[in-house]
Amino acid sequence: MTPLARLIADQIAKTGPISLAEYMALALGHPQHGYYCRRDPLGQAGDFTTAPEISQMFGEMIGLWLLSIWQSAGKPAPFRLVELGPGRGTLMADALRAARLDPGFAVAADLWLVETSPVLRAAQAERLPQAAWADTVTEVPTGPMLLVANEFFDALPVHQFLRSPEGWREVCVGLEDGHLTRGLSAPLPGPEDGEWREESPLADRIAEEIARRIATDGGAAMIVDYGYTTADRPPGPTLQALRNKAPADPLDTPGSADLTWLIDFDHLADRLSPLAAWRTTQGAFLASLGIGQRAAALARARPTEATTIADALERLTAPEHMGQLFKVLAALPHGQSPPAGFP
Numbered sequence: 032m033t034p035l036a037r038l039i040a041d042q043i044a045k046t047g048p049i050s051l052a053e054y055m056a057l058a059l060g061h062p063q064h065g066y067y068c069r070r071d072p073l074g075q076a077g078d079f080t081t082a083p084e085i086s087q088m089f090g091e092m093i094g095l096w097l098l099s100i101w102q103s104a105g106k107p108a109p110f111r112l113v114e115l116g117p118g119r120g121t122l123m124a125d126a127l128r129a130a131r132l133d134p135g136f137a138v139a140a141d142l143w144l145v146e147t148s149p150v151l152r153a154a155q156a157e158r159l160p161q162a163a164w165a166d167t168v169t170e171v172p173t174g175p176m177l178l179v180a181n182e183f184f185d186a187l188p189v190h191q192f193l194r195s196p197e198g199w200r201e202v203c204v205g206l207e208d209g210h211l212t213r214g215l216s217a218p219l220p221g222p223e224d225g226e227w228r229e230e231s232p233l234a235d236r237i238a239e240e241i242a243r244r245i246a247t248d249g250g251a252a253m254i255v256d257y258g259y260t261t262a263d264r265p266p267g268p269t270l271q272a273l274r275n276k277a278p279a280d281p282l283d284t285p286g287s288a289d290l291t292w293l294i295d296f297d298h299l300a301d302r303l304s305p306l307a308a309w310r311t312t313q314g315a316f317l318a319s320l321g322i323g324q325r326a327a328a329l330a331r332a333r334p335t336e337a338t339t340i341a342d343a344l345e346r347l348t349a350p351e352h353m354g355q356l357f358k359v360l361a362a363l364p365h366g367q368s369p370p371a372g373f374p
């Protein structure tokens with residue numbers, strides 16, 4: 032048993048089974064042994080790769096989008112430029128470089144990175160020395176805010192419920208012969224639709240805080256994640272573990288694998304009210320912002336990398352790769368025209 036598995040087992044032995052969300056919070060966020068707190072899991076050699084680590088073009092398109100929102104808002108200065116869960120800081124570094132098209136943007140931007148992992152904070156500081164750090168979005172000073180979150184919400188603790196003839200039961204983590212094992216709580220009252228539910232009160236609270244701030248002080252939020260809308264809602268539960276880019280059992284060796292679930296973008300849009308929300312797929316969003324032209328220009332400038340660039344374009348935009356399963360949501364105060372990149 033790893034030290035973290037032992038710690039979790041001891042806690043369960045003392046106080047009884049814990050919810051999957053409590054388990055996830057420990058497996059990912061435990062200050063000594065949590066997955067994100069111990070190491071940098073990102074990149075080509077890591078457990079999973081994210082869009083900004085695949086190619087600079089991803090962050091560049093986000094940068095152009097942020098710039099267009101800032102310009103149509105009348106170039107507020109200063110404004111809070113906020114990223115939730117910035118990983119290695121790659122997206123933001125690429126976005127700021129692309130936004131140099133208007134030098135005023137970087138001057139006006141007061142950069143805040145919301146990050147709990149000390150290892151990743153250190154990686155971010157290398158790329159973004161001008162940044163300030165916060166543990167939660169609540170700590171970021173008020174004022175107009177442009178916020179980005181890529182693959183952030185899917186790492187937040189989630190509760191899972193299964194419907195049984197007696198009512199909803201929550202998926203719990205307990206102990207059997209000294210091993211962590213799944214169980215079900217006693218029946219709970221709950222809504223009637225569906226067989227499975229996944230709920231993240233933390234994700235809901237963060238979305239509500241973002242909406243409150245942007246509704247009051249102006250700005251926009253861009254949320255990119257692996258997820259679904261009503262049209263492609265999966266039938267079962269979505270929490271999974273990833274180790275060396277392959278699915279693993281979430282209860283096996285806590286702290287050694289990434290845990291991630293699929294975001295319900297309809298629910299997220301609801302939580303972001305009173306903001307207006309637009310949704311599209313990552314493929315459509317990037318294409319509409321001109322990633323194809325950017326790829327062509329990059330390939331002309333670096334002919335020896337042409338194949339790598341074409342490959343990255345394919346991975347980011349093709350429906351069978353990240354183009355369809357990844358969704359992009361933009362949220363802005365009501366009464367504005369649709370932002371760039373959304374139909």
Ligand code: SAH
Nearest residue numbers: 067081116117118145146147148181182186
């Ligand atoms: N956005 C990056 C990294 C995604 S991984 C990319 O696309 O490459 C998830 C990120 O969220 C990591 O940086 C992780 O440390 C951070 N994170 C996870 N839970 C968090 C929380 N509750 N508060 C702040 N950051 C968190």
